[in-house]
Structures are given as C-alpha cells and as structure tokens.
Ligand SMILES: NC(=O)C1=CN([C@@H]2O[C@H](COP(=O)(O)OP(=O)(O)OC[C@H]3O[C@@H](n4cnc5c(N)ncnc54)[C@H](O)[C@@H]3O)[C@@H](O)[C@H]2O)C=CC1
C-alpha cells in the first residue's frame with residue numbers, strides 16, 4: 001500500500017474510534033497530511049505502527065470535581081488529564097479551565113503538545129488537561145475551592161517524573177498557586193517541579209510568564225529575517241488579551257513594531273497609536289475586566305463589540321486567543337489587508353481553509369506547535385532550575401528562550417527544505433516533531 005493510502009486508512013480509523021471529537025480529528029489530520037513523505041523514507045515506522053500508536057493517548061483520566069460557591073451552592077464539574085505520549089520525557093502540558101472544555105479539546109491540545117514538546121528540544125513528553133469550570137466572574141475563594149477539589153483527584157496521577165501540568169486558558173499564576181498548595185498539602189512533599197508556571201516566591205522561573213508571547217514574537221522575527229526583513233515599523237494585530245497576547249504585544253513593541261488591535265471574547269479594541277500594554281496588564285491581570293474598559297482610559301481608541309479583530313488590516317498577525325478563530329472569511333480579510341506573516345501564539349487558531357488560503361496567497365504561516373513552543377520550553381527550564389535548586393536571572397532566561405526559538409525556526413525551515421517544501425513551516429514543524437517522537441518510540445520497543 002502507498003504511504004498516502006496507509007495514512008488515509010489510519011485517519012479514518014482515528015475518526016471512527018474518537019467520534020464527535022472534531023478538534024482532535026483536525027489536529028491529527030494536519031499532522032498525518034505532513035508525514036506521508038516521512039513514511040516513504042522510513043517504512044520501519046509503518047511496520048511497527050508508530051502512527052497508530054502516536055494517535056492513541058497512553059492514558060486518559062476523567063473525574064468528578066465537586067465544589068461549593070460563596071452562597072453554599074454545590075457545583076459539579078468534569079476534570080480531564082490526557083497523558084498522550086511519554087516517549088521523550090514525563091507528560092508535560094497545560095490545564096485549561098473554560099466552559100467549552102470536553103475530551104475532544106483536551107485530546108487535540110495533548111496531541112499538538114507531543115510534537116511541540118519534541119520540537120522544543122527539551123526532554124518532555126506531551127499531555128494536557130483541564131475542566132469545563134468557568135473561572136470568569138468567580139471570586140478568588142471560589143477559584144481556590146475549585147482548584148483544591150480538582151487537585152484532590154489529579155494529585156495521584158502527576159509528579160516530577162510522571163506528568164507535569166502548567167497553565168493554559170483560564171489557568172494562570174493564581175490557579176497554579178492554589179493547585180500547588182493543595183498538592184503539597186495532600187502529598188506532604190515539596191515537589192517543586194510537579195507544576196510549572198509557579199510564582200517567583202515559591203519556585204517559579206523568570207520569563208515563564210512572558211515566554212509564550214515573547215517566544216512567538218522571536219519566531220516572527222526569525223521568519224522575517226529569513227526574507228531579509230524585520231519587525232521594525234510593522235503594523236501588528238494580536239488576538240486575545242490574556243497571558244500569551246499581553247507578552248506578545250510587549251515584545252512586538254520592544255522590537256519596534258506597533259500592535260494596533262487586540263481582543264477578548266466580547267470584541268476588540270483598535271488603538272492606532274499602539275496598544276498600551278501596561279494598561280492592558282492592569283485591566284486583565286489585576287482587575288480581570290472586559291476589554292471595553294480600555295477605551296475609558298484611552299479615549300482616542302475604539303471598542304468594537306462582537307466582531308472579529310481580523311478585520312483590522314495588519315502586516316503581521318499573531319492569533320493568541322483560541323482554536324479556530326481564523327476561518328476562511330478571516331483569512332480572506334487578512335490577505336486583502338496585505339498581511340505578510342501569520343504566527344500562531346494560540347493552539348490551532350487557524351483552521352484548514354485559512355492555512356490553505358495563506359499558502360495560496362504566499363502569506364508565510366507558522367503553526368502553534370513551533371511558534372508558541374517558547375512557553376513549554378520555559379517550563380522545562382523551570383523544571384531544570386527546580387531540579388538543581390537554582391534560579392536564573394531574567395536576562396539569562398530570556399536569552400535561553402531566544403536561542404531555543406531560533407533553533408526551532410532553523411529546524412522547521414531546514415526540514416521543509418529537506419523535504420522539498422521550502423518556506424512551508426507546517427510541514428517542517430510536523431515532520432521534525434514527528435521524527436523525534438518516532439525515533440524514541442522505535443527505540444523503546446512495542447509499548
Ligand atoms: N499560557 C501558555 O503558556 C500557552 C498558551 N497557549 C495557547 O494560547 C492561547 C491563549 O492562552 P492564554 O493566553 O494562556 O490564556 P488566557 O486565559 O490568559 O487568555 C485567553 C484569551 O483568549 C480570549 N478568548 C478565549 N476564548 C475566546 C473565544 N472563544 N473568542 C475570543 N477570545 C477568546 C480570552 O478573552 C483571553 O483574552 C490558547 O490557545 C492556549 O492554548 C499556547 C502555548 C502556551
């Protein structure tokens with residue numbers, strides 16, 4: 001059977017075995033499409049069913065999370081941890097708290113994480129978890145009670161050498177603190193590297209908070225450098241206004257670009273003088289406000305409710321909100337606004353039609369598993385510092401991050417060339433990440 005036919009059969013089986021999990025199907029399809037030429041060169045992968053094994057999580061945990069709100073009402077949420085692949089190291093990946101979370105989302109994120117972590121060059125496997133709990137509008141005490149209940153089940157599945165969660169949508173420094181406190185209390189172990197994204201006062205690492213956003217912008221810089229250009233003077237749009245978006249905006253400004261718009265799930269703000277990132281931090285990190293509050297303090301800016309931020313023309317687009325936020329219509333708007341590069345700060349924000357449209361229009365596109373790998377790479381650096389009971393300076397940590405992103409870019413670029421698809425970062429990232437995992441799985445035998 002030809003490699004393409006084999007891959008088609010495997011994909012059909014994935015869809016049949018995982019019904020209704022459209023995001024997972026989408027993520028698998030993108031990777032399988034890219035690895036067909038690898039199978040042609042490495043028939044040994046097919047002989048021991050590496051792809052079929054890669055598409056099946058090693059372990060999936062689903063659990064009940066009961067908690068009580070401030071009025072004494074009891075709520076029941078569902079918790080998940082999908083331990084996808086540990087060929088390269090302990091399972092590693094964030095936790096997402098958002099009402100949309102279900103098994104298919106956790107599996108898509110876990111699957112992406114496997115290849116991302118491989119690309120990072122760090123000794124970490126891939127996993128992901130979360131809950132359909134919505135922290136929006138909840139008091140700190142409610143969030144704490146939820147986190148404590150969540151960890152009361154999760155603790156038995158995680159550990160420095162087993163599975164190391166971190167943050168994602170809805171899980172930031174506050175939540176990681178509560179989760180860590182409960183893990184320590186239940187296990188009676190001060191196991192620093194059981195979670196990453198910790199506060200600096202108890203084992204967190206410099207630059208982890210900034211790393212995903214900074215890393216995506218370092219990747220953008222490398223993409224522009226490859227075509228003898230730079231971020232200097234570029235008009236940039238960033239979607240979202242959470243952890244990844246805020247630090248992407250900060251780094252774009254430091255490197256001479258201007259971010260003119262950003263968003264949240266209620267709409268977007270357009271500020272032609274450049275988004276005031278300190279104001280954004282105050283609104284989002286401290287006050288947890290909606291984004292329309294921005295225009296109260298910057299009256300020349302405008303807030304546009306319930307519309308896509310991608311209608312604002314830009315040369316560089318950095319989607320940092322959520323999956324499938326760029327479909328065919330948004331891609332068309334970006335292309336007609338003369339966008340040059342799209343760099344995924346979020347996980348899978350661009351759908352397949354958008355990726356195809358960018359390729360046809362010559363818009364360079366970097367997939368999240370390469371461009372947003374700075375976050376998890378910095379998490380691995382946090383684990384390294386925890387293991388050696390050390391802490392590095394901000395400057396040293398940022399330089400490590402920059403080197404890692406440069407290295408990921410180089411490998412994606414070179415792999416795409418090696419396989420005859422120059423400039424195709426999707427192929428470069430999928431092939432390089434896949435090969436690393438496949439080689440380790442081959443070495444470990446049939447497990
Ligand atoms: N935090 C991290 O280190 C990493 C995060 N990511 C990805 O980056 C993206 C953003 O994550 P964080 O910034 O950590 O989360 P966050 O919770 O700090 O921020 C999420 C942002 O996205 C917006 N958003 C969420 N759902 C939305 C929707 N349906 N429509 C419009 N806006 C929406 C929120 O309003 C918020 O501004 C996610 O795709 C996440 O998986 C990827 C790598 C690492």
Ligand SMILES: O=C(O)CCC(=O)C(=O)O
Pocket residue numbers: 092093094095113116164165166167168196347372373375376377379
């Ligand atoms: O830092 C980590 O372990 C996970 C980051 C993450 O969830 C991601 O890369 O999507």
